[in-house]
Amino acid sequence: MKIAVIGAGPAGLCALKSCLDENFSCDVFEKSGLIGGVWNYNEKTGLDEFGIPIHNSVYTDLWTNLPTDLMQFENFPFKCPVSFVRQPDVLKYINDYADAFNLRSHIQFYKHVEEIRPLPNNRWKISIRDLKSMGQELVIKEYDAVIICVGNFNKPLIPTFKGLDKFKGTVKHSYTYRKPDPYKNRKVLIVGKGPSGSDITGLVSKVAEKVVLSHRSPLREYAKFSENVKIKPVIAEFKENSVLFVDGTEEDITDVLLCTGYAFDYPFLTNECGIEVEDNYVKYLYKQIINAKHPTMAILGIPHTTFLLIMFGIQMRFFIAYLKGQFTASKETMIEDAINYEKHRKDEGGSLLKIKKEYYDDLSDTAKIQNIPPVYDKLFRHVLEVGPMKYQENYTILNDEEFIITKLH
Template identity: 40%
Template sequence: MAKLNVAIVGAGLAGLCAAKYAKYSGHTVTVFEQCNEIGGTWIYRESIGVDEYGLNIHTSMYHNLRTNLPKEIMGFRDFPMPSSSSSYISSNEVLSYLISYAEHFKLNELIKFKHHVIQVRPFETTKWKISVKNLPTNNIETYVFDAVFVCNGHNCVPSQPHFEGLNEFQGHHMHSHNYRRAEAFKDKTVVIIGAGPSGIDLCNAISKCAKTVVFSHHTHNPNHVYPSNVVRKGSVQRFTKNGAVFADGSEIDITDIVFCTGYEFTMPFASDECGLLIDNNYVFPLYKHCINAIHPTMAVIGYVFHSAITHMIEIQVRFFMQYLNGNATLPPQEEMLADSTNQLKKRLALGWPKKNGHSIAGPLQREYFNDLSATANIENVREIFLKIFEDCGARRSADPVNYRLDVYKIIDVEHFERSSLVPHSN
């Protein structure tokens, strides 16, 4: 096996995983990290907007966040999360875990902190030239690599749909990316738009401080029980000077708007020569949702979603490493291009929008993991993790307010137990 010079963009969950596998495969590894610490989106910062170097603050982490997946399925294969009484842990505990992971596998020595990647482009057919700004010195540095892992995450550039009248609204509006503390909404009347994980979280958190929370989304479940000051509504049709008009014709006076409308997939450093196009959050062409079919010594790790994220990232990294290490051979480019096209067609046929082109929701997750495992002849994600993921997903859907009281215990490779914490009285 040839020893390669491998670049990794980002030192979050995906970047650390890629660094560990590339290092222990015997390659020379360099990780470029814009911040001064590891952790990516799991780093909590009170500040929003831009940092001291004028760069957008990456993290969307908010105060008192707890995971929406149990810790029992959030650890890597060979480095489990530490035990605790709760399954749904704080962001600080996740960050501490990642710090321990990096220390255990001696990854910090591979990381160039405060190095902002400006451009990644193909070079001399099989290599990559990467331009990086050393933020403290303001110097531009250039490196050449044999392979690149793109691990920049996709929860940092807000996606905010257009709404009629928003420019006329005289209250305060923000994206959940810039939300930090519920206390900012004390005694306010707040519209929250979107019912993804952050929308549900912020609805519950803000309702503890706000006068009223108007929860606007398309997926109302009549069995969900929310706090008494939460009003559930459908889509916002338009905003007015002091309120919101909903699809049912009703109008409610409001003071604040929080958009929980997701994020844009972006790779601003990827030159046109990389051959990757991003359209409505679908990255084309990625073979098996991760390998650049035009230049297959580049992998984009972690853009698949609706998944057991740690295990999805790890199997993608192991999948790509099989080819870098010479243990498997990629198919012809035409076949890889067809794979990317067919993956999107399959999701469109399910009635999903293009922005869900990298979703592996429901049975697609097992299918995807089975495919990567069989294609590259690597060990699959363990069944027990998928069983717990499916169980906690059903519990979260059934009871979005209280599901974090569940406690999971892995019994063996196929069985688990779920119990419940008793909430403390105030």
């Protein structure tokens, strides 16, 4: 079987290794000259030297928001004396993984995938532009299966706000944030309290005159910031030099930094591929992995409120089990399952992108593959529960069920 993998970030590397372990022929197409995807720091923003959008959104002084035990590939321990590390440590780990299994020789760099189109008999036609030839060379190749591993941090999600067009200050998305320096002595509004929003608030507050953090739900009492940080609710309206909040308060600001997440985006997929994105959710994916309309296509990493690198492993084992015929499901069954899953999650009132232990149990039961050890879910739930206090702890996994906590001083 001949398989194409799009992207050489963590998901793409995991997909490649999984395919090689099955003795599948596998080509990885990476538009940059590096592996690691979003974990590569790039001072530049906007377009690269080939006119392609730069998708590196990590910033200086970025710390992981999950411990290393939850940021490792299956069967490849992240060896580090502390649980929370910086971006260069993660990038080194990813490169060590690629080198340990000789993955680089299967990766074609500076290859920009322009189009993926389904063919009869569940095959795929892929159009690849060679960027090193100044875009002059277009290669067409055919594959038995394709795995999309482009990540979820490519297209900034920018909400609409009343009056934002009248605001006279700067408005940027965290996608382009690199250092706090431009905000020195400024009055900065940060929108969004997710991991990036909270992290960037702490960094910018060290240089700004004041930081106003707007969020939808209350921050926990122990999420402490410096005295120049004000916590505010949802925005009601922007004015020329200030912002009004739904509680009736108003703050003078000079800059806006939107930490509002990202939208799923697959511009290289033709309409015939059947992939639809609605309300920032990718529809018709069986078990949030397999393209139900063309089941020799998989997309890794859609549920991203979880331990991603570990999840990539079981998602790949699930897809490979399907390709090898270890379990079967008709297209109609896949579509119905995907629709029912979406409806069930919406009825629950939870995010479609957050998954529970039951998701992994379902993958394991359906494909008759090894499940992930329960200790990962237990550690993940603990980290979510303690919130920012997690940075005062170190974790050691003892076995498939247990972990211990060491307090840091």
